Amino acid sequence: MSDMPPVSGPAPARKKSHGWIRTAVDFGGLLAFFIGYLTTHSLVAAAWWLVAGSAIAIVVGFIVEKRLAPMPLISGVLALVFGTLTVFFKDPIFLKLKPTITMTLFGVILLGGLAARKNFLKQLMGSELVMTDAVWRTFTLRYGLFFLAVAVLNEIVWRNLSEEVWATFKVFGILGLTILFSLSQAPLIMRGMKEAETQGGPPVDPEDAKSAPPVIE
Secondary structure, rough: OOOOOOOOOOOOOOOOOHHHHHHHHHHHHHHHHHHHHHHHHOOHHHHHHHHHHHHHHHHHHHHHHHOOOOOHHHHHHHHHHHHHHHHHHOHHHHHHHHEEEEHHHHHHHHHHOOOHOHHHHHHOOOOOOOOHHHHHHHHHHHHHHHHHHHHHHHHHHHOOOOOHHHHHHHHHHEEEEEHHHHHHHHHHHHHHHHHHHHHOOOOHHHHHHHHOOOOOO
């Protein structure tokens, strides 16, 4: 059960955000890594690009928006940490483990929060989505399990397939799976918003059903 107050009354006013900046923060490090790997065909060399791209994305996002959302910030910091370890030890194992550890971390946080009767995903996205607590719990449970499933899949790919296949999976596979999974949650989001509307929440905007947690790579 969430410790947030029940949905009632008008929704809080939303702050305007710079969409392209949010996209740059979410994808800056990943795009830099992809360009670096295409250029060098080396995970260790591409780690330099990942570190630089992640650092620039975090700084630019903070300068423009004056804040950084927790999930992309944590993901960006982990990219800096694991990218630096890869460069320092000249061992791509750290880069390969980064998605596993990141996804596991977020999955455990979300599921552990539910077990402790706290909904961290609602606290993170509550200003963008107005849904009933029951739907928020289902939504969070699904994302928690999805993150853990991707962590397991990453382990399978990097341990059994070539470096080139893993690099492609990291850039396109995880991103594609995340987008498809997010889109599959639209019916649940619409149901939660309609139920919230009947309890005095704001009118349902179909565009809100496209909202999803930031991409984590």
